[in-house]
Amino acid sequence: QKEVEQNSGPLSVPEGAIASLNCTYSDRGSQSFFWYRQYSGKSPELIMFIYSNGDKEDGRFTAQLNKASQYVSLLIRDSQPSDSATYLCAGVITTGTASKLTFGTGTRLQVTL
């Protein structure tokens, strides 16, 4: 079982709709999670991170974390064609004093006109 799992998509939503991206993780010890957006041929850019159970809002983005169910989600409100990209979910895996991000394979989002 992969440590962080995402549906590869593509997830297609019409412009103006809410896009819902989901991610599950296997390590109950993971405490913090990140969402990155990656356009084709570019490197990932940070959208937001979440540490606590519940919702965290930043503009059109809302991250949700449910540690009991081990899932993280990202909602994008009022989706725009410029939101079309691959969204990477990452969890922090800590081994001893070292920590690193483990990425899911990403979900490709297509926002259609």
Add this chain to the structure above:
Amino acid sequence: GAVVSQHPSRVICKSGTSVKIECRSLDFQATTMFWYRQFPKQSLMLMATSNEGSKATYEQGVEKDKFLINHASLTLSTLTVTSAHPEDSSFYICSARPVQRGTDTQYFGPGTRLTVL
């Protein structure tokens, strides 16, 4: 803030040559930098964790003698691909984690696209 640069952005080299890629945190200090590789239509794969002033920690299956990492300062890490071969052609991306305690956030550089002929 939190800008990471990489140089070069693109490199084409002949098989058997070595290529050095630089990763710099421009407006923050980073005790830890990470090197990733991404093949087309695949996710990021962590190659190694680079700690300032100490040896890098390599992920399983990554040859440390082939991918040499140096993290000489709090703002610079380098990756040298030695004796590159066509199968090393990939998108190499570094990230840097700020020094501040309590943050696991990594900021990514723009990546280096390596093509080995």
